Amino acid sequence: QVQLVQSGAEVKKPGASVKVSCRTSSYTFTSYGITWVRQAPGQGLEWMGWISARTGNTKYAQNFQGRVTMTTDTSTTTGYMELRSLRSDDTAVYYCARVTIFGVVPNWFDPWGQGTLVTVSS
Amino acid sequence: SYVLTQSPSVSVAPGQTARFTCGGDNIESKAVHWYQQKPGQAPVLVVYDDSDRPSRIPERFSGSNSGNTATLTISGVEAGDEADYYCQVWDSSIVVFGGGTKLTVL
Numbered sequence: 001q002v003q004l005v006q007s008g009a010e011v012k013k014p015g016a017s018v019k020v021s022c023r024t025s026s027y028t029f030t031s032y033g034i035t036w037v038r039q040a041p042g043q044g045l046e047w048m049g050w051i052s053a054r055t056g057n058t059k060y061a062q063n064f065q066g067r068v069t070m071t072t073d074t075s076t077t078t079g080y081m082e083l084r085s086l087r088s089d090d091t092a093v094y095y096c097a098r099v100t101i102f103g104v105v106p107n108w109f110d111p112w113g114q115g116t117l118v119t120v121s122s
Numbered sequence: 123s124y125v126l127t128q129s130p131s132v133s134v135a136p137g138q139t140a141r142f143t144c145g146g147d148n149i150e151s152k153a154v155h156w157y158q159q160k161p162g163q164a165p166v167l168v169v170y171d172d173s174d175r176p177s178r179i180p181e182r183f184s185g186s187n188s189g190n191t192a193t194l195t196i197s198g199v200e201a202g203d204e205a206d207y208y209c210q211v212w213d214s215s216i217v218v219f220g221g222g223t224k225l226t227v228l
Contacts, residue, residue: 035217037165044206044208044219044220044222045157045159045165045208045210045219045222046219047217047218047219050217059215059216061216061217062216095164095165097165100170106212107153107155107170107171107212108155108167108170108171108210109155109157109167109210110166110170110176111166112164112165112166113164114164115164
């Protein structure tokens, strides 16, 4: 079945960077996109952006512009999300999810990875 | 920016019907997707494109979208349905999530 498996938990100091991976399997990687969504403790879902695995085109949420980079590696069918200049309020669980695309239009997110806890603390 | 408004909580007894609303300006012009998130777990898609269900989701879950309100309905609520439910749309190439509604099964 389709699976997205994320890298393990990270602990970072303020100002550092983190790179989370999302290894996919059992589907045609370049026919879909990858989105990243985070969830701070006790809070709702916050969308960070998405990348088309076919074109490499990205769209980032304004809150993360200039601080986030999303990439894909088609040879390993893996997506990556790098967040720089980390602050304490970046402490959250970060999720990747597969994006269904019709033409060039992104739609729903299914399935999701298991999540990666990133803790930012001095 | 586009805003989706969800009630913070819904409580129903087992076997009853739970309804979750997602309010947005002319939301009927957008495709609404719904996710279920149980404590400590990743979100799961339960309804897409307003009213379609992934094959693994029980028929008890249904959706509709009209005017300024989209609705997710769970018929015959079970204890295992207790979770947070989020609506989601795309607006000008940006994703918007509602704040989520917590379902408590009494």
